[in-house]
Amino acid sequence: MNREEFMARLSALLTDIPEKEREDAIRYYNDYFDDAGPNHIEEAIESLGDPQKVAEQIRNETTDPIAVTKERKNEVSTQIEEAPKGFTPPPKPLPPKKEPLPSWAVVLITLAVVFLSPLILALALVAIAIVITVIATLIALAISVGAVFIVLAVAAFILLLGGGYMVLGTPAAGLVVIGASFVIIALCLLFLCLTVLLFGKAIPAFFKWLGALGKSCKEKKAARTAAKGGITE
Amino acid sequence: MVFNTGAALLDAIVLAVVNKDPEGTYGYKITQEVRQVIDLSESTLYPVLRRLQKDECLITFDREFSGRNRRYYRITEKGRSQLNLYVGEWYAYAGKLDRIFTGEAFIADSQTGKEHKEYAV
Incomplete structure (x- = not known):
């Protein structure tokens, strides 16, 4: 050719x-x-x-x-089987729907909810009460520590002034009073530290812990529903 | 050659050959250069060039050559990025095969009795 x-x-x-x-x-x-x-x-x-x-x-x-x-x-992808020319793949079968619960199960669940609801409600209330109590205690503690700090500060101030004044008349007694005021100032600083610790660290830490608890509960729930979804698919 | 050349690999080879000539190259030359590397029938190349042209990996233009218009092929930006993709894939693939063929891990196993270290797939 x-x-x-x-x-x-x-x-x-x-x-x-x-x-x-x-x-x-x-x-x-x-x-x-x-x-x-x-x-x-x-x-x-x-x-x-x-x-x-x-x-x-x-x-x-x-x-x-x-x-x-x-x-x-x-x-x-070698897994795809060879298709004849012009062949269009059939639409994917829909994922099977979740089977509706049988009626007896629905009845049982409803009954359980109705009869157990007071108990569940009570438990929930108890949990909330505990949380509130802990928060209140922490805040009360912080406030009282703060109050002690203020009282001590005022006392130290008065003693220092008084001591200073007394030194002029009776030096020995005046020096004792000033010494006492220094001791009280030391105590006052201690309580200041405690107040700062309580307000700055302990209370936020508790709230953080609560938040983390709530989050982990949510995640667990999500994981559970995801697992359920995986089984039904 | 004992190994088959699939469509993707053929595309990669053709793109690489055309990429060598920034001024453009022509069908016969491409065919000869590809045939130096792989065993393929001369009629296979036109459909590949046509497909790459349709995919906008190659463009054609005509230029005069010894008294006639010759059709030239030149790689496009898209073709170049496609070629880069193929080359990257190729090295990854060839690396894996090398590891299998040299059997480093297996030799180490049988000679020293040690656990073989990394044998990433």
Whole structure:
């Protein structure tokens, strides 16, 4: 087969594809033979083989994009079974719906809720009461410690002033009073530290702990529902 | 060659060959260069070029050459990023195969009796 025969066959075989595609292919093979040159043209024609096969390859690529994409998908994931040309996969079956509870279960649950609700309510109230008590205790403690601090500060101030005044009259007694005021100032600073600790650390820490508790409860619940969902799917 | 060349690998090879010529290259030359590396029938290449052109990985243009218009192919920005993707995938794949073929971990096992260390997949 010479070049003219090859091109004529190919052109005839490609009449069923879009005009532009055919022109493009013919153009390509004309260029191809030109570039092969007189020395290699025989070789090129022989190596291209049957125009029928060449035409088929062109047609596969240009007129059936579905088949091509299918083929490439198969390559990516070998699990997908080979599908015939133009095949569209059936729609995925819907995930099975959650089975509704049988009526006897609904009745039992309703009864349980009705009869146990006072108990559940009581337990919830107790829990809330405990939390409130702890908070109140902490705040009360903090306030009283703070109050002690203020009282001590005032006492120290008065003693210091009084002591200072007494030193002028009876130096010995005055010095004792000033000494006592220093002791009280030390105690006062101690209570200041306690107040700061209670307000700044203990109370926020308790609230943080409460928050974390609530969060972990929520997460557990979420995990449980997720696990349930996994089983039903 | 004993190994098959799939469509993705063929695309990668063709893109790499076209990428070598920033001025553009032509069908016959591409075919010859690809055939130096893999065994493929000459008729396989046109559909690949056409597909890459449709995917906007390649563009064509005509330029005069010894008294006729020759069609040239040039890689696009998209084609280059696609090629980078393929090359990255290839090295990852080849690395895994190397590890299997050299069997480092297995040799260490049988000779020293030690637990084999890392054998990441």
